[in-house]
Amino acid sequence: MAFPGNSETGLLLSLQKAVVEKSGWTEFLAGLATMAHARFAAMIIEIPGSSDAAYIVNAMPNGQPVSISSAALAIILSDRLRPERIYSAAELKDIDSGAGMDAALAKLGTPAVRAMRAVVSESLSIKVGVFGSVEFGAADGAILRRLFPYLRSCARAAVIVERERFHASVTAKLARKTGLGWFLLDRSGVIVESVSDRPDRLPGFSILSGMQGERFAFADRATETALADILDRCATGTAERSAAIEISSGPMLHMRVSPFPASDYAWLCNAVALVTLHGESQMTADGCGLLVDLFGLLPSEARLAKELAGGKSLVEAADHMGLTIETVRNYSKKIFAKTGTTGQVDLVRSILANGLAELEAPSLCLPSSGREDSVSPSEI
Numbered sequence: 001m002a003f004p005g006n007s008e009t010g011l012l013l014s015l016q017k018a019v020v021e022k023s024g025w026t027e028f029l030a031g032l033a034t035m036a037h038a039r040f041a042a043m044i045i046e047i048p049g050s051s052d053a054a055y056i057v058n059a060m061p062n063g064q065p066v067s068i069s070s071a072a073l074a075i076i077l078s079d080r081l082r083p084e085r086i087y088s089a090a091e092l093k094d095i096d097s098g099a100g101m102d103a104a105l106a107k108l109g110t111p112a113v114r115a116m117r118a119v120v121s122e123s124l125s126i127k128v129g130v131f132g133s134v135e136f137g138a139a140d141g142a143i144l145r146r147l148f149p150y151l152r153s154c155a156r157a158a159v160i161v162e163r164e165r166f167h168a169s170v171t172a173k174l175a176r177k178t179g180l181g182w183f184l185l186d187r188s189g190v191i192v193e194s195v196s197d198r199p200d201r202l203p204g205f206s207i208l209s210g211m212q213g214e215r216f217a218f219a220d221r222a223t224e225t226a227l228a229d230i231l232d233r234c235a236t237g238t239a240e241r242s243a244a245i246e247i248s249s250g251p252m253l254h255m256r257v258s259p260f261p262a263s264d265y266a267w268l269c270n271a272v273a274l275v276t277l278h279g280e281s282q283m284t285a286d287g288c289g290l291l292v293d294l295f296g297l298l299p300s301e302a303r304l305a306k307e308l309a310g311g312k313s314l315v316e317a318a319d320h321m322g323l324t325i326e327t328v329r330n331y332s333k334k335i336f337a338k339t340g341t342t343g344q345v346d347l348v349r350s351i352l353a354n355g356l357a358e359l360e361a362p363s364l365c366l367p368s369s370g371r372e373d374s375v376s377p378s379e380i
Helices: 006-018 023-035 070-076 098-108 138-178 221-236 285-295 299-309 314-321 325-339 344-353
Strands: 040-046 053-059 112-121 124-132 181-185 191-196 207-209 243-249 252-259 273-279
Touching (some): 023 040, 040 070, 124 138, 138 191, 221 273, 285 325
Antiparallel strands (some): 252 273
């Protein structure tokens, strides 16, 4: 197998970068335009059969974008291109009306083109073209042909990475409704990976440090000792089940520590345990709307259900909502009838069972780097 030249190596490196960073596509197109002595290179990633492109990018040899007509580009780089074939301007006219293709090329101000299409998956394709004022030679088409398998492979990998990022984002949003995040800890208690809303900054929580790369430290020595013991058992394979440790009783906060199969992910990290933080759940304003949708409650009834689910008695709820006790009693009877529950305890069970209660903690983001946001014991 022959190794590519330096210029083509640069293109391959930019394709590899594009797997994890979209700027890699711009670098790839800039390098491609340079090699082909083109005015610019362009790329369209889209779902076949869709009228909207998922992603369009172009670059001149200097890496800067050029202002072009997306509609004209879509005519040239269309789904009618056969995969793996390299098209010239004359060949593109055979799959579209000659006048229409000429008009599109004229709108771009580039009569010369070399184009190809790669099918990434059943639901995604990628089209690449180089555009110039002077007709391209056979060597320029050969560059695209040699790049084709690498382009397709990197595009497929980029799709997988983006899909995993999307899944992680959705999972994190859902997790924040039921827990304060998860942490992977090594045997010494250092956080090697995490998804969290910075519980160390939530009022009343006695966590001293919850940042990646630091030890998961607590103000309470007994909590640290209990965690250290569980981590030792996870590391030695003697932890038979998940364990729970209470961190705070007001507000209620506990963590669950489960053995983590580090051997399956040894190339990623040396974690021995997965720790999840859990706080008190309560109904939010959105939860009231969900009660209206699911059980046909009136908004006023849903607000009372929220108060009852939060632990208030009928008298306390009446006082908090500014209603008479008689009105609240009538509302509660309607709530129990519509929800099919037999009382306040059963109502709380139904709300929890239907996922209508979630954490209502302040929205706090993990800092990207540095320790300036660490919390001192005096702040807890």
